[in-house]
Amino acid sequence: MNLLEINERIRQRPPFQMIERVTELEPGKSAVGIKCVSVNEPYFEGHMPGYPIMPGVLLIESAAQLCSLVIEQDGRDEDKIYVLLKVRDFKFVKAVIPGERLEIKVECLRASTGLYEFSAQILSDGKLRAKGEMLFTAVDKESIYAEEI
């Protein structure tokens, strides 16, 4: 799946698009995606000046975007949006720097009663950079901006 096909399925766009190619996708089960890390990424300007390191939260985001592709069969449910509920036991084994080609692997561990649990591994040159687990659920879009009472 190339970038144009990914764009039909997920709503994130640059500079917040963290999956650029999908090499494997088994709907509801697993996926493998690619993210190439360029020195031109805007966040490197501040993280860190003169010593660019990809923020860990963006590694989590890359895995989360890939998970959304696994969960959403066609990405066209207009009333629902999948949101990240919980991040569990994420480890950042080694810093990710410009020039790396990240291979992101996600696998659905559980899908029950609207809750999706995934494991994620992020590798570069076959070596582990980060890993952890994430939980997602589907919520009504309207409820996101509803006033809290």
Added chain:
Amino acid sequence: MERADVAAKIREMLIENLRIPAEILEDDSELFGGDIGLDSVDSLEIIAGIDDLYGVNMTGVDKTNFRDINALTNYVLEHAEA
């Protein structure tokens, strides 16, 4: 289904999935109040956990059924297929 078995399995699920320390979790510990302090995200995990264990869907069920392990056990016993 034996009540004690159901309560024990629910307790085990809460300890494992929500990482509640076993030593503070009693069958009458208030899950969402001062005793344990769970939140709305945890409640979704409880719903998924109960569904996995007993095939009982607690989506939209009154929150009094989530008060403690005893209440969860009662709900499962009333709604699980034998």
